[in-house]
Amino acid sequence: MLTLLAKLFNALNSESSTRQISLAIALGFIVGLSPLLTLHNIFFIFVVLFLRVNIGGFIVAWGFFKGLSYLLTSLIVTVGESLLTAESLQPLFDALYQSSLFKLGHLHHTYTLGALVLGCLLAVPLYYLSNFLIEKYRLHIKAFFEKFRIVKALKASKFYRIYSHVSGQGEL
Structure with missing residues (x-):
């Protein structure tokens, strides 16, 4: 779980698009609300795999x-x-x-249908809310922490260069 959180913070601090992370959170919301092995969850997991979304953010949101x-x-x-x-x-x-197909999707069950409808209705506002919050995080909180001397010292260290090379953000 800590690795997934580290990947999420890595994605939040990376230069990847906020829309990719927000879409991952919104799709993770839809999949997370409903039972795992349903037809619509399989569809949304394929959507996640075909679109360019942040997989770590999707898994954490899920x-x-x-x-x-x-x-x-x-x-x-x-x-x-x-x-x-x-x-x-x-x-x-x-x-x-x-x-x-309707029977296979189990949409005649109250929980499955309610989760799908509620997830799809609330995913759009969640997308825009998470996009707004990620932009504010990058603008204010990330910039605030990068001003500290200890963060500057860690970024100048050899360990950080190795970390950024392994994570694909920089060169050794």
């Missing part, structure tokens, strides 16, 4: 939001139950339940 999903279980089930029992959506769900 783990964090998986833990958060246990606290949000009642909300997720309530959203799924209200969607599945809505009178106006009954014909749609009756038609979808006749397809094998």
Whole structure:
């Protein structure tokens, strides 16, 4: 877990795009809320692998939001139950339940449907919020810590040169 956090801080401090890290957090949110082995999670994991997103950020967000999903279980089930029992959506769900893909996706379960809908709805604001926070972090907090003499001394050391060479940020 500490290595994943180190990779996340490495990504936050790197010159990679804030949009890549924000998209990784948003996709990790969607995957983290719902049960692991569902059809839509497999789809989103393929999206993560095909798009240029930060894998370390995705894994950390996935783990964090998986833990958060246990606290949000009642909300997720309530959203799924209200969607599945809505009178106006009954014909749609009756038609979808006749397809094998809908059954395979387990979208007839209240938790799975609620997690997918809640995750997709909240992923967009989470993307913009995390993008804003990462930009503010890089602008203020990272710049604040780089002013310290100990940080300047560590960056001048041979250990930091080896670290940056191993992490792919610089040359030896």
